[in-house]
Structures are given as C-alpha cells and as structure tokens.
Amino acid sequence: MIQVLDKGYVRLVDAMGSDLSVVNSARVSYNKATETLRPEDEKLIKFLATHDHTSPFRHATLQFEVYAPLMVARQWWKYIIGSSHQDPFTAWNESSRRYVTEEIEFYIPEEDAWRSKPENSKQGSGPSLGTPIGAEATKRLLQQIEDGMKNYDWAIEQGIATEQARLFIPSAYGLMVRWYWTASLQGVSHFLNQRTDAHAQHEIQLFANAVKTLALERFPVSLSALLTE
Ligand SMILES: Cc1cc2nc3c(=O)[nH]c(=O)nc-3n(C[C@H](O)[C@H](O)[C@H](O)COP(=O)(O)OP(=O)(O)OC[C@H]3O[C@@H](n4cnc5c(N)ncnc54)[C@H](O)[C@@H]3O)c2cc1C
Known part of the structure; x- marks a missing residue:
C-alpha cells in the first residue's frame, strides 16, 4: 500500500498475468509458449508496444483499491475503455454514502x-x-x-x-471516497500516460504515480514499454 496526500492510499489488491503472459498470448498463433522471460521476449514486448499491437496487453489485469478525494475519483472515472463499469470484463465499485458504513473524512491541504x-x-x-x-x-x-x-x-x-x-x-470535492478499480494493463498504461503527466491535476498525479510504482513491480517490462515517459 502506498500512502497518498494526507489520508489517501493506493493498494494493489490482485493481479492476473505477468510479462510472460503478454509474450505467450502474442505467440499463441505460433503455438509456442515459454516459462521464463528471455531477452528475446523482452524485445517482443517492446516491439508490440511500439507498433501498437496492443491486444496481448489486455490479457493482464490489475485490481486496485483507492482512497482519494472525490475530485480525483471523478477524473479517474473518465477512463472508460478497458477500465470501467461499462465494460463487462472490468469494474468500478465505490463506497456509497447511501449507507453510513465508515467515518467521513476529507482531504485537507496543509x-x-x-x-x-x-x-x-x-x-x-x-x-x-x-x-x-x-x-x-x-x-x-x-x-x-x-x-x-x-x-x-x-x-x-x-x-x-x-x-x-x-x-x-x-x-x-474533498470528500474521501474508496473504490475498487479493475483494468487491463493497457487501460492502466493509458491512465498513467495521461495522469502522471505534468498537465494533470497535481493530486491525481500523486495517485497515478502510486499506481505506476505498484504496477511496475508486477509488469516491469510490459508497463515500461507502454509508458511514454
Ligand atoms: C489534462 C487533462 C485535462 C482534462 N480536462 C477535461 C475537462 O476539462 N473536461 C472533461 O470532460 N474531461 C477532461 N479530461 C478528460 C479527457 O477528456 C478524457 O475523458 C480522459 O482523459 C480519458 O481519456 P480517454 O477518453 O482517452 O479514455 P477512454 O475513454 O478510456 O478511451 C481510451 C481510448 O479508447 C479510444 N476510444 C474511446 N472511445 C472511442 C470511440 N467512441 N471511438 C473510437 N475510439 C475510442 C481512444 O483512443 C481513447 O483514447 C481531461 C484529461 C486530461 C488528461
């Protein structure tokens, strides 16, 4: 778990796949699979990312728990493709204030x-x-x-x-909300490319950098290949 702002955090709840699953899903048409990541596999991952052969990156999935101010959640919610409730393979679930279930907290800038x-x-x-x-x-x-x-x-x-x-x-806007975000590796990389950028709001940049750190631990080669910076 990575703490963000005064009260928020990002936690990787679960993940499916690895750099190897990107490689093996790309090679399925040759009926080939490897069990360890070799230098030529890393080269293939980079080739796939640079040439926009993106489908192998959609076989890897990450699930995060995020606790962030509502203004950050609203910006995050715009990532529809491969990362939202509109896609049957991914999901967003948010704690609702229809039921009093947890302490009410706010983001208070220092x-x-x-x-x-x-x-x-x-x-x-x-x-x-x-x-x-x-x-x-x-x-x-x-x-x-x-x-x-x-x-x-x-x-x-x-x-x-x-x-x-x-x-x-x-x-x-400062009300802290908690949600689960499940997205493909490609969806996560698209979010990161936009929201770690200096043009994004400072607060969401901090959360995006936490997502980046956690996702890179699990998909070091594939995510690095997909990230523009
Ligand atoms: C710095 C910054 C400022 C912003 N300011 C505003 C703002 O003022 N107001 C506001 O409303 N939003 C704003 N946004 C949000 C922005 O408009 C996008 O909604 C958000 O960044 C999500 O990106 P996306 O649409 O690419 O993501 P997704 O909806 O997840 O789409 C991912 C990709 O899928 C493809 N795609 C999606 N839908 C289609 C389609 N129908 N047809 C073909 N291809 C498709 C596109 O390649 C798209 O990039 C801002 C974003 C940033 C980064």
Whole structure:
C-alpha cells in the first residue's frame, strides 16, 4: 500500500498475468509458449508496444483499491475503455454514502499546499502561495467542514434517510471516497500516460504515480514499454 496526500492510499489488491503472459498470448498463433522471460521476449514486448499491437496487453489485469478525494475519483472515472463499469470484463465499485458504513473524512491541504493559478494556462496550478494565504485557506476549509458536518449529524439525528442526509456533507470535492478499480494493463498504461503527466491535476498525479510504482513491480517490462515517459 502506498500512502497518498494526507489520508489517501493506493493498494494493489490482485493481479492476473505477468510479462510472460503478454509474450505467450502474442505467440499463441505460433503455438509456442515459454516459462521464463528471455531477452528475446523482452524485445517482443517492446516491439508490440511500439507498433501498437496492443491486444496481448489486455490479457493482464490489475485490481486496485483507492482512497482519494472525490475530485480525483471523478477524473479517474473518465477512463472508460478497458477500465470501467461499462465494460463487462472490468469494474468500478465505490463506497456509497447511501449507507453510513465508515467515518467521513476529507482531504485537507496543509497550509503550504495551496497552489497559485498558473501563469500561462487556464487549467492546472502554479507554485505554492505560501503560508499566510495557505493558513487562512486551511482554516476556512476546516470551518466549512465543521459547519456542514453539524447539519449532517443533525439530519441523521432527526431520522432523515442517510441517502438524503448526505446532501449536507460539505466540501464534496474533498470528500474521501474508496473504490475498487479493475483494468487491463493497457487501460492502466493509458491512465498513467495521461495522469502522471505534468498537465494533470497535481493530486491525481500523486495517485497515478502510486499506481505506476505498484504496477511496475508486477509488469516491469510490459508497463515500461507502454509508458511514454
Ligand atoms: C489534462 C487533462 C485535462 C482534462 N480536462 C477535461 C475537462 O476539462 N473536461 C472533461 O470532460 N474531461 C477532461 N479530461 C478528460 C479527457 O477528456 C478524457 O475523458 C480522459 O482523459 C480519458 O481519456 P480517454 O477518453 O482517452 O479514455 P477512454 O475513454 O478510456 O478511451 C481510451 C481510448 O479508447 C479510444 N476510444 C474511446 N472511445 C472511442 C470511440 N467512441 N471511438 C473510437 N475510439 C475510442 C481512444 O483512443 C481513447 O483514447 C481531461 C484529461 C486530461 C488528461
């Protein structure tokens, strides 16, 4: 498990296949299979990746548990092909606030973690704004969360259904949510190529780098071949 931000993490729950299964699925048409990864197999993996022969990379699958702010989950959820609930071979399951099952937590940036607007772009962010503004931003966010949670607790005490009481949960973008993400190795590499990039939001970059570390341990040759950086 890799800790990310103040409360989040990424954990590799399970994985199917290895670099060898990429090779063996590519060679099935020659009725050939190997049991150990040889230098020529590594060469084949690189050839497949560079020439966009992607189907062998879809025989390998990874399942992650992620605990991240909702704003990160929303960006992650856009990876539809090979990594979503719309594909019968992959899945996304998220903890729902329709039932009170776990403690409500929020992502609270540290005082020095509030970033400025970028200079030459409409999206993304620049360097830290420093502590005077950062300290005030953290204080205001904490206050907003406290006020909202008082209303939420009040609604629960009144017997309002949890699925409606959650309307009072404040700072929805920072609400920590937990989900399982199952995706093919190709799907994971597509996500990583976009979300470890400097143009992606800083927070999702941190989670993507955790996914990258865990996935590289399992598929060192294949994933390296698929990654653009
Ligand atoms: C820096 C950044 C900023 C972004 N900003 C925004 C934003 O402001 N608003 C917003 O809504 N989204 C935004 N996105 C999300 C972006 O538009 C994509 O939805 C997201 O990156 C998922 O990528 P994808 O569509 O390639 O993934 P998938 O949907 O998983 O698709 C994977 C690949 O499959 C192929 N594919 C998918 N569908 C089809 C199809 N119908 N026909 C043919 N080929 C297909 C394409 O090659 C595609 O790249 C942003 C993404 C990034 C990285």
